[in-house]
Amino acid sequence: MEYLIILIGAVFVNNIVLSQFLGICPFLGVSNKVSTSVGMSGAVLFVMTIATTVTYLLHQYVLVPMGLDYLRTITFILVIAALVQMVEIMLKKVSPPLYQALGVFLPLITTNCAVLGVAILALGLEDGNLLKAVFFAISSSAGFALALIVFASIREFLELADIPEGMKGVPINLLVAGLLSLAFLGFAGLV
C-alpha cells in the first residue's frame, strides 16, 4: 500500500514535471518526437535509479555519520555528473544508434533537475529506507516518462497544425504543458 501511494503520488498527483517542476528542460527540449522521448525516458530511468541508490547510500552511511550533510548538494551532483558521463561514453560504444538519438541530450541529464531533485526528495520520504528511495526514483521517472511521451505525441500532432505565428515554438509548448498540468490537477488529493 505504501508503495502504491508512492507510485500514484509520483506519477499522477505530484508528477515531477507537471507539478514539481523538475526536469522541465529536457521535457521541453527532447519532446518533439515520440521515439526520442521514449529513449530519453529510458535514459532518465536508468540514471535516476542508479543515482538515487548511490546518493542515498552516500548520504545515509557517509554524510550523516560524519556530520557533513551540508555537502549533500556537491557530493550528489558530482556523483550524478560522473555517472552520466560514464553512461554517455559507454553508450557511444555499446549502442551507437541510441547514442545518435540521445547524443546531445545525455549531457542534459546531468543538468536535469529531476535527477538531483529526486535524489534529494528521496531523502525526505516518510519512514525512508533504501528500497523506498529507489522505488520512489523509479516511480518518479515513470512520471517523467508519462509526461514526456504524452507531451511528445501532442507535439507531433501540433506539427501538422496551423499554429498562429506568434504562438509557434516556445509559447505553444508551454501552453500545452500548462493545460496538461491543469488536467492533472484532477488527481489532487488521491494520496
Place this chain on the structure above:
Amino acid sequence: MSDQPIIVSASPHVHSDRTSKKLMYDVVIALVPAFLVSLYVFGFNALIVTTAAVISCLLFEYLIQKYLMKTEVTIGDGSALITGILLAFNLPAGIPVWMVVVGSLVAIGVAKLSFGGIGYNIFNPALVGRVFLLVSFPVQMTLWPTAVENNTSIVDAVTGATTLGLIKEGVQFGETISSLSASIPSAQEMFLGITSGSLGEMSALALILGGVFLIARKVISWHIPVTVLASIAVMTGVFWWIDPEHYANPLIHVLSGGAILGAFYMATDLVTSPVTKKGMVIFALGIGVITVVIRLFGSYPEGISFAILIMNAFVPLINSYFKPRRFGSRIKAKIM
C-alpha cells in the same frame, strides 16, 4: 455554357451534403431540451449565464481572429456557440457574470485559438474554461443554488450541495450511504432533473434525448457515451458491491453530476476525441475509470471534466496506436 471560365479540379467532383456547420448546429439543437430544463429549474439565472457565455465566446472568437490573429473569422461555424453553451452548462447558476466572461476567454482564447482555431486544439475548450474557473474560484464554482420549483428570481438562490458533494463530504465524515440517503435525491428526481448542480447537468432525460438525436443524425457514434457510462457503472458497481455503506450505487453515479452531459456532449467533441472506433473505446474507458477514481478517492467530488481533459491529452497517442486495419495487411494471402 456559362460565361465564367469552366472549372477544373481533381476528382471527386461531387460531395455529400454534410458540412461541419450542419454538424455543429445539430449539437446546438440537441442541447435545447437540456437548456429548457435548466430554464425551468433555475429560471432567469440560467438564461443570464448561458447568454453571457455564448455572447462572450462568440465575441472573443471574433475579436481575436480579426484583430490578433488576422485570419478568417469563423464565428459562423457554430463551434464557438457550442463552446459557449457547454461552458454555461458546466457552471453553477449563480456564478457572477464576469467569471463566465473570464471562462469564455480562457476557453476560446487559450484553449482554442492559441492552437490555431477549430480543429487544432488538443483540449476541450469548454472544459478548459470550466476547470480554469473551478480551480481559480473554488468557492463560487461550488455554490449550487438548489432547485426551487418555478424559481425565476435571482435573489433567493439557496445554496445546497450536489449529490456527489453530499456523498463525498458525508463519507469523509464517517457517515454511511444509508444515513445519507435522506438527503440524496432519488433516482427519479435525478433522471427528471430536479436537483442541484451545474446548469446543464440537471435532467438525464433531456440530455439523453439530445444524445440519441445526435447518434441518430450520425453526428456522434454511440461508442464514447456508452463506454463512458458503462465503465462508470461497472467500476462504481464493483465498489458498491464490496462496501455499499461507503460507496454509492452505480445508478447514482451515472445519473448524478456531469456524467451524462460529459459522456454525450463533451467527450464526444470530434476535435478532441480519437478518430477510430477502437480508439474511442479506449479513450472512453479511460474517462470512465479516471472519473470514478477521482470521485471516489480524489479531493474533487466530480471528476469527469478532469477525466476528459486528461484523456484529451492522450488522444494523439491513441490515434497513433489504434489505427484502422490496413486493407491487404494480412501477412499471407490465402489461395485455395
Place this chain on the structure above:
Amino acid sequence: MLRTFPKGGIHPPENKLTSSKPIKRLPPPNVVYVPISQHIGIPAEIVVDRKDKVEVGQVIAKSGGFVSSNIHAPVAGTVTKLDMIIDTRGYKQQCIVIRTDQKNESNFQDADLPLIAEISLEPEEILRRISDFGIVGLGGATFPSHVKLNIKKDRKLDCLIINGVECEPYLTADHRLMLEKGEEIMVGIRILMHALHVERAIIGIENNKRDAIENFKKLAAGDPGIQIAALKVKYPQGGEKQLVRALLKREVPKNGLPLDVGVVVHNVGTIFAIYQAVQHNRPLMERVVTVTGKKLGDPSNFWVKIGTPISELIEAVGGIPEDTRKIVSGGPMMGKALKSMDVPVTKGTSGILVISEDEASRGTPKNCIRCGECVDVCPMGLEPHLLMNLSEKGMYEKAAQEDIMTCIECGSCSYVCPSHRPLLDYIRFGKTIAKQLESNKG
C-alpha cells in the same frame, strides 16, 4: 445479405439517368483524333504517314513495348496530320488525325455482328488476338489486357471475376452493355475461362441493376462454372480489391495484384471487346460512352468511335446547357475534369458528365475537425486526414510509412469530409512524391 467489402465505402446519390436508354450509335465524325497513348504504359509507335489512306481496323500505331497496345483506325479515311492534341489534363499529346472518307461504306456498316457462341481457338491464339486487336481494360485503368492475361505457368489462378459493378454514379455504359450484349459477354467469359484454364467465373453486379442480374442469371442457367453475384450498392464496390474481397473473401495484399490471390478481374466492356476480337477479328475501335448530366437535353448511351471529339458527343445530346461549369470525362467520383471539349474519346472514356454551377463548386476547405468520417469511409483502412496533413506539410516519408501508396484514389474521403478538405488532391500528390522518393532510393 448482399455481398460487399467489409470496411468503408459510401453511397452517393446514384443519378443513373440513362439506365433505361438503349445504346445508340453515334455517326462517325468527319475528323477523328486518335491519341497514341490511350493505355497505361509505353505509347504506341505510329506506323502511318501523312496522306496515307487507312481502312477501318487497320493498325495505325504499333505496340511500343511490353506494356503497350496496338491502335487501330476507327474509321476509313485519310491521315491528314500527325499532330498534337490536348489530353484530359490539358497537356499536348501526339495523335493521328484521320479525315473520314464519307464514301467508304465500312464507316457506316452495322457493327452488330451475329453471335458466334462456339469457341474454336487454342488459348495461345486467343491471347494473340487479344494482343493484336489492341484490347485494353475498359474498367478505367486501360491496362493492356494481354499483359494481364499473360500469366506465368507457376502462378495459381482459380477464378475469373467479371466486373459489372459500375459503382460510379451517373454512368450506365456497362449496365446497358450487360443488358444488350449479355450473350456475347457470356461467350467472352467462356473464351477467357478456356484461355486461362479456370473452371470458375463470377459476375459481380451491384443490386441496383436487377435487370442485368436477371438477364445473366437466365443466360448462365445450366452453366455451373459461371456464378452471378448481386452486390450491395456501395461505392467503390467496383474497385478490384474490394470486389475480390466481396466475392471471395480474399484480400489482395498491400502492394499486390488480384493474381496474388489467384484471381483475374476484367470489366464487362473488356470482355465484350475480347469477344469481338476473338470471334470476329474486330479490333477495339469503339466503345460505349454515357453522356449525362442533369441539365442535358437528352442524356444517352452511345457507341462512339475512338477519336471522336467530346464536343460532338455533347452536340448529340442537345448541346451544352447554359450554366455548365464543369465537364468531366468519366464518373463524378474518379473522372477527370476537362479543360476543353476538344479532347477526343479514348479507349478509357466511359462517360462524359456535364455539371452545372451549383454541383460544380467544391466548397471552401475548412480546418479538419477530426471527425473521422474519412477514416470510416476509406475502403483501404487508411487515415486520409493524416495522409493529407503529412503531404501538405511535406512529410512524405512519414506518409509512406502510413501506407499512402495503398490509396486507390477512390475519393470517398473527399466526398464525405464535412469540412470540404481536398483530401485526395493532397494524397495523390503525396503518392507522387513518395513514389519518386522510393525510386530515388532504389
Place this chain on the structure above:
Amino acid sequence: MAETLDQKQNFLKGIIKENPVFVMLLGMCPTLGVTSSAFNGLGMGVATLFVLLMSNIVVSLIKSQVPSKVRIPAFIVIIASFVTVVEMVLEAYIPFLYEQLGIFIPLIVVNCLILGRAEAFASKNNLTSSVVDALGMGMGFVIALTALGATREILGNGSIFEFRFVSEDANTFILFILPPGAFIALAYLAIAFNRLTRKLA
C-alpha cells in the same frame, strides 16, 4: 572603444536577444517552480546571478588547466560549491527566503543556464567577457523571474511584492499560483516578450 561597445552588446544580448528564459529556455525549473511571487522570483534570480557570476569567473580563470574528459565534473564541483555557499548563507541570514525557495536552492547547481554559460562561454572567453556575459545573462534571468513572479502574484494573489491591492477575500485567479498557471503565464509572457523585443529591434 570597440572593446567596450562589444561588451555592451555582450551584456545586452543576455537580456534581449538570448534571454535565457524567454528565448533560450534555460533554467526552466526554478523559473517555473519558485515564481509564485515576485519576491521569490527576485530572490532566486539574484541567487542564480551570484552563482553564475562566481562560477564564470572561476571557470574562465582555470579553463586552460582542465582536461576535456573531466571538464563537466570539474565545472560542476565549482558551481556546486558556490551553490552550497549560497544555501548556507541564505539559511543563516535570510531564513524565510531559504524556506520559500526550498529544494530549488540546491537545484541551482543543475540550472542549465549556469553550466551552459560555463561550458559555452566562460570556458572559451577571457575574464572580462565572462564577467560581462554572466552579468548580462544573470540580469536577463533576474528580470524574467521577477516579471513572471510579479505576473503570477498579481493575477493569483492580487498583490505585488506582498503589497496587496485588493482585499483579502477578493477573487483572484488562484490558478496562477498553482503549477499550471506557471506554464500558462510564462507562455503568454514569452509572446509578449517576443513582440516587445521585435518592436524594439
Place this chain on the structure above:
Amino acid sequence: MKKKESTLINMVVVLFVTTLVAGLTLGYVNDLTLEPKARARLAKKANALKTVLPAFDNDPVPAVIRVKSGSSRDSIEIYPAFRGNGFAGAAVTGASEKGYSGLVKLMVGFLPDGTINNIEVLEQKETPGLGTKMKGEKFLRQFRGKDPSSFNLKVEKDGGGVDALAGATISTRAFSEATQQAYDIFITHRDSINEQDN
C-alpha cells in the same frame, strides 16, 4: 580554445585539486555560518513565541517541556511564560495531518485561564491562495480571546463555531484540530507547569 588532452594524471590531479579546494571552502563557510544558522532557527521560535504569548520576562525556550501525544508523530512542545513571578501563560505546539496537503503545525499561545491569546502557523503546505489564507489576519482574529472550553473548535459546517476559509474547509478543519490538540495538552499540563515554578 586549445583543448587540453585528457590523461590519467591530469584528470585525477585536476579533479582532486578542484574538490580539495571546494572541500576547504565549504568546510570553512560551514564553520562560519554554523552559529548564525542555529541562531536563525532559534530566532524563528523566539519570534513565534513573542507573537503568541502575552508579555513575559523569562526565556521560555530552555524551559520547554516535551510531551508525547498519542496522535502526533513529533512530541508536543510546551513553552511556559512568566511575568514577574506569575504564570503568564504558555505556548503550545499543535499539529494535524489532515490538512489539504498534510501537516499543519501551529503554535498556540494560551493565557493561564485557557483563553487563546494568539496563534502562529509554523508549518503548512496548503494551496497558495486557498489554505494559506489561514495565516491571514482575518482568519486568525476569530480565535483570539476565545476559550475553547466554550468556543467549539469545529468548523461551522460540522456544528462548531469556526468560520471556515472560503473554499478551504479542509484546511480549516486541520487548523481547528491542531488548535484543539494544543488546548488539550495545555489543559492537562497547566497545573504541572504552574507547580513546577512555584
Place this chain on the structure above:
Amino acid sequence: MTDSILYSVILLALLGTVAALVLYVVSKKFYVYEDPLIATVEEMLPGANCAGCGSPGCRSFAEKLVGSDDISDLFCPVGGNQVMNLVAGALGKVVKEQDPTVAVIRCQGSCEVRPKTTEYQGPRSCAISALIYSGETDCQFGCLGDGDCVEVCKFDAMYMDETTGLPVVITDKCTSCGMCVEACPRNIIEMRPKHKRDLKIFVGCLNEEKGGIAKKACSVACIGCSKCFDICPKDAITMNNNLAYIDPEFCTLCRKCVDVCPTDSIIETNFPPRKNRNTDPGITIKVEPVKPQNDA
C-alpha cells in the same frame, strides 16, 4: 569544528579522485574515434541546412568534405567562395572558384498578357495543380503562379507579385541555394550568373508551342522566330522546339537580341534606360528590393 573541515576535504577529494579514475578507465575502454575535423568544418558552414550543396544537411556535407580527397566539385552556395576557401584552408585542399549565380524567373505570363481560360479549384500549390492539369491558361509551359518557389525559399528572397501573379526574386537576398529551382514543377527558374551590377539578359519564356498557338495563349511568348538567333554576334543563342535560349557562358550582354524580339520575350535587368527605344514598362520585370508585408 576543524574536524568537519578535514572530513569534508578528505571526502570530496576522495570522491573527485574516484570520479576521475572511473571516467578515465571508462573512456579508455569505450573509446570511439571521431574525426575532430568534422566538427570544425561543420562550424564553418552557414548552418542553413538548405541542402543546396546536395547533401541533406550541413553536418553531412561536412562529413563529405572531410571524407573526400578532391573537394573541387563540392560547393556550398549559401556560404559561397568565402566559406569554401575557409574550409579548404582547414582541410588543406583546393576549391574551384564559382561565379555567383542568382535565380531568375523565365516567364512573363502576367494575368494581363496571358488570359485565364479555366478556373482551378483545389489546393493552391503549383506541384499539385501541375499534377492534375496544365494550368489555368492556355500556355502549358508557363508559371502556374501558386508560389511553391516562394514557399520553399528559406531566405525570404522571393515573393509573389500580386498584380502579375508571378514570383519575383529579390536578387540581394538570393543565396542561390537552388531550392526554388527544385520546387518549380515547370522548371521556370534558372540559376544564372549574377554579373556586375546584376546585369542579366535571358529569354523570359519557355513555350515550345508553334508561334501562332503560343502567341494566342500569351502575348509575350517566344514565337521561335529566330530573329535573336540571327542577330546574336556571339552565337550565344540556340533555337530548340520553337524556343530561343541564351547561353550565359557566351552572352556578352550586348542587348542586340532584346531589340529585335517582336514579342518582348527577352528580359534584361538593371541596364540603364535607353533612349532610342520606348519599351513598354509593363513588360520588363523590375527587380524590386522590398517585399510587401501582407503576403500570408
